[in-house]
Amino acid sequence: MHVVVIGAGEVGTSIAGSLASDHEVVVVDVDPDRAEQLKYEIDVLTIAGDGTSSEIQTAADVGRADMVIACTDNDQTNLVACGTAKTLGDGFTIARVKSTDFLRTWQGNEGAFGVDFMVCTDLLTAENIVRVIGLPAAIDVDPFASGLVQMAEFEIAEGSPVAGQTVSEADRFESLTFVGLFRDGELTIPRGDTGIEAGDRAVVIGSPESVQAFATDVAPETTPDEADDIVIVGGSEIGYQTARLLGERELRPRVVEKDQERARWLAEQLPKSVVMEHDATDAEFLTRENVDDSDIVVTALGSDEQNLLVAVLAKRLGVDRVIAVVDSPDYVTVFEEIGIDIAINPRTVTAEEITRFTYESVAENIAVLENDQAEVLELELTEGCALVGRPISEMVSEIDARFVIGAITRGHQLVTPRGDTVLQPGDHVILLVDSDSVSEITSMA
C-alpha cells in the first residue's frame, strides 16, 4: 500500500512508524528540519513542503496513493490537504480535526471536504475518558462506527441484580442488543428466555448511553451514577466534551475553569453541570467546594505542568480516582508512576485510532473475545452482497453460521436491528460472530 502522511508531529510520526514496516510510506512536513530528521528515525520517504499544495502532493505521488492521512495540528490544513488529494487521485483520505463542528458537518454529508474518514482528537480523547469513568465494571469495551456504537463485556458478579433474570428481562433498553453469553468459557447465542447466572460473561452491543445504563443494572455498586461526584478541572475542548458526554449518560460532572469568558460559555453549553470559575491549583478552594470528597477528578488543563500539579493535589486531598490528560506522550508513564490512576494522551489515542483504521481487512474494526472464541466485527455492506436486501430473521435462518447482529448504523444514525429489519448497501453492521464462522461471514459482506 502506498500511504502519504501529511504532518510529521507526534501523531503523524507514530502512524508512519507503525505502517513503515509493511507499507510504502511518504511523510510530508512543512518544517525542513523535521523532515530531514525523520528520515533517520523511520524508514520512510520524507518531503519538506506545504502538504496542501498540489505540487508537493504530486511529488509525494498522491495520485497513486491508496491512503492519504492528514494529521497536522491544524484543522483547516488537514481538510484542504484531503480536498487536494481527492483532486489528484482516489486514495482513501483520513483527516484529523479538533473541531467538533467539522466532524458534525462531515457526519451529516458523506464525503464532505473530500474526507473519507475523520478523527476528532478531542472528542476521541473525551470518549476514552468517559469509557474509563463510566464502565469500570466492564472487562472489555470497544467503540464501533465512530463511537456511535459500543460493545461491552461484563462479568455477572454474585449478587448482581441481573443474575437469575432471563435475557429479555435484563435487556430492557430499546437500543441495546444482547449478543453473546459465555458460561464456563463456552459461547451461547442468547435467546429471550435464556437465563443469566452469576459467573456468566455477557456481551452487549448498543448505543453508548444504553450500554452505560445496562452497566448500572449489572454492577450498581461500581458503576457511577447521579450520586457520584465527578469533577472536571479545566474547561478545554476535551474537558467540555467529557462533561457533555457524561451528561448524556445521566452523570452530572462539575467543571472548574479559570477563564471568565470560557466559564460562562461552558455554563451556557452545559445546563445540567455546575461550572465554577476559579484557579484549580488553589487547595483552599478545592477543599471548600468539597472536591476532596469527590469520587473522580479529571484534569484537562492547558499544560502538562498544571495537570500534574492538580492531579497530585487531588490525590493528596484524598480523591478516589484521578484521571489526567497528558499532552506529551513521554510523560504518560511519569504520571502513572507517581500515583495518578490513569493518564490519557490525546495524540496516542488519535494515532491508535487511525492506525487501527489502516489495517487491511473487509472488517473495518475487530474486537476479539474470550481467547478468540468469538469476534465482534464492523462490516460495511456493499451493493449486491449476500447480507443485503432481506429481513434479518430470514437471513439468519438461511445462513449456516453462528452470529448475532448487534447494531446497524445507516448514514451515521443508529438503527436497532429487529427481525424484520432489511439491511441496505452502505450500512455498517456490528455483529458478534463465532470464531469458526468469521471467514464465512466476511466473505459474504
Next chain:
Amino acid sequence: MTSRIRVSWRASVGLTGDVLTALPIPIAFPLLIAIYYGESPLPFLAAIAVSLAVGAAFRSVKDPAEDLGPREAFLAVALIWFLVAAVGAIPFVVAGVGTVAHPVNAMFEAMSGLTTTGATVLVDFSLHSRSVLMWRQVIQWLGGLGILILATAVLSEIGVGGAQLMETETQTQDVNKLTPKISRTAQLIWGIYFGLTGLAVAVYFLLGLAVDPQMDLYNAVAHAFTSVATAGFSPEPLSVGAFHPLIQWAVVPFMVIGSTSFVLIYFAINGEPMRLLKNEEFHFYLGAMGTLASIVAFALFLDPSVTFGAEATVRHAVFNVASIVTTTGYASTDYVLWAPAAKHMLFMGMFIGGMVGSTTCSIKSLRWLVALKSFRRNLYTAIHPEAVRPVRISGKPVDEGAIRDIYAYLLLSIVIFFLLTVVIVVDAERTGLRVTEFEALGAAATTFLNIGPAFGEAGPYGTFASFPMSTRAVMIVLMWIGRIEIIPVLVLFTKAFWTS
C-alpha cells in the same frame, strides 16, 4: 458658546411628519361612522386638517442625507407617541360636549387611548356621538401593537430604520426578524393582529345575534378593537358587564391572546406550536393569571357582600383578573364593591403584565421571570461564590447585561410608581379631595402601567374626572412614558443625548 447638537433631529421630525400625514387614513373610519349615523363630521375633518398641516410642515424640514440612528429613534418614538395623541385629542375638543371638551381632559382621553391604558374622564356616555365614541376605540387599536411597528409595516419610507424604531418602542427584546426585510416582519405581525381583530368582530357579532341584541355590529367592532389591543375602552358605561355572560366569556381569550407574544403566535400558526407551548414566559404569564383568578374566586366566595352564583363568581374572578393582568382594563362588574382581599389581588395583578412582543403593557412577565431566576441564582452563588450560572429562559441563556437592565427597569418603575402615588395624594389634599392611600396607589399603578381602571372614584364604572386637573396632567405624561417603557423619554432629558 453654544455646543453643537449631536442629534440629527431633522430625521426624527421628518419621520414624525411621515406618520402624521398617514394618520388621516385611520381617522377616516370614525368619519364614515359619523356620516352613516348622520352625525357631525367636523371633529374628524378638523383632526385630518391639523394632522396633514403639521405633517407637511414636519416633512419639509427632512434632510435626506440624515440617517435614523439610535438617538434619532428615541426622539422620533417619543415625539410620535405624543403628537399622535395630541391629534387624537382634537375630535374631543371640536365635538365640545361633556368633560372631554376641555383640552387637558381631551389629551388625557387620547393619551389614555393611544397608550392602551383605558382610563377615562368621560362621565356621561350618553352625551357623546357614536362616531366620537368609536374614535376612542380606533385610537386604542392603533396604539395596541405600537404605532411604530404599524408605521414600519405600511410606510415604505422607513425601510431598515424600522428595526431601530421597533427596538426603541419596546425596550424589552431585540427585534425578532422573521423575514430578511423588517417591513415584511412588521406586516406579518400586523397581519396576525388584524386577523385576530377580525375574528373577534365575527365572534362577538355572532354571539350578539344569538344571545344579546345589545351586541350589535357597532359594539362588536368597538370591542374587537380594544380587546385584542388589550386596551379597555368601551362605548358602554358598564364596560363588558353590559353584555350577556356568554359574551363576557368570549372576550377573555381575546384579551389573553392579545397579551401573548405575537412572534410566538406567528410560529404557532406556521406549524411550530411547541415554541409557544414550551415557552417559560408563557407558562409564567398563564400561571400568574390562573393563580390570581383562583384566589380572587375564593375571596369572592367567602365575601358575604357579593352574592354571585357559582358561574358568576368564577366568571367575574377570571374576567377581571385577566383584564387586569393583560392590562386591558375592561370590567364585568364593579369590583370597587368587592372586599379588600379580592381588590388587593387585582392591585397586585396590575404589576405583572403579559408577554413581551404583544399588545400588553405594565412590567411584563419576562422581566419578572428573569428577575426571579437571577435572584434564585444569587442565593446559590451565596453558597458557591465561584459557580457560574447563566440565567436561562426556555433553555436559552440570558445575557448578563440584559439582566442588569431588567433590574434597573424594575427599580425605576417602582420608584416612578411610588412618586406618582405621592403626587396623587398630595395634589388631592391640596384641592380638598378625599382619596384613600389604596385608591392613590391603584390610580398611580393603573395609569403609569397603562391598565385603565383603578379603585374608588377611578374604578371601572367611575371616572378620572374627579382628580384635580394638575394630577391628570401628570398622568398624561406618565402614561406616555410608561407605554414606551420609560427610557426613550428619559434619555431626552440627559445632556449627553443632545451634545456628546
